[in-house]
Amino acid sequence: MLLLLLLLSSPLTSVVGQVGFGPNLKCYQCNSLTQPRCADHFDNRTMILTPCPDDGKNYSRCVKAIQEMYIDGSWVRRYYRDCAVTGEIGLEDGRWCLDRSGVYRVKVRYCNCNNKNGCNLSNSLTVSFSLLIVMQLFLFVLQKPQNTDPIP
Numbered sequence: 144m145l146l147l148l149l150l151l152s153s154p155l156t157s158v159v160g161q162v163g164f165g166p167n168l169k170c171y172q173c174n175s176l177t178q179p180r181c182a183d184h185f186d187n188r189t190m191i192l193t194p195c196p197d198d199g200k201n202y203s204r205c206v207k208a209i210q211e212m213y214i215d216g217s218w219v220r221r222y223y224r225d226c227a228v229t230g231e232i233g234l235e236d237g238r239w240c241l242d243r244s245g246v247y248r249v250k251v252r253y254c255n256c257n258n259k260n261g262c263n264l265s266n267s268l269t270v271s272f273s274l275l276i277v278m279q280l281f282l283f284v285l286q287k288p289q290n291t292d293p294i295p
Contacts (some may be wrong), residue, residue: 168203168204169194170227170261171185173224174223175222181224185224196226202228204228206230207224207253208224208254209251209252210222210249212249227255238255
């Protein structure tokens with residue numbers, strides 16, 4: 144049973160191991176000013192996960208920036224998602240946000256991440272690799288044939 148589980152999870156391990164960074168990094172790249180779907184609540188089914196440009200900048204992370212500006216008596220919020228070269232990364236979940244106040248009535252929140260391709264989507268529930276293994280074990284146990292011998 145354990146051997147079967149290892150064989151079943153091997154392809155999954157290969158796929159997870161191939162999610163790369165550097166030249167293979169993919170991030171969502173959009174601007175809510177011209178693409179309203181870029182704003183939160185971000186639906187990754189409506190946007191394309193795009194490889195970072197190969198322009199010699201060594202992109203190592205994705206960024207989501209939330210910019211708030213006070214214009215004509217109200218706050219306007221814009222979202223920007225792209226590849227990034229620099230930015231602080233959290234130790235636990237690969238994501239870290241930094242709030243900045245800029246010039247007159249401008250605030251920006253930069254959220255950098257490098258824990259997976261496309262990590263610059265909205266904060267959402269993510270499925271961990273260990274949860275996938277537990278789910279596979281559960282399904283395997285459920286599919287185990289039951290003893291159908293009659294009782295003597």
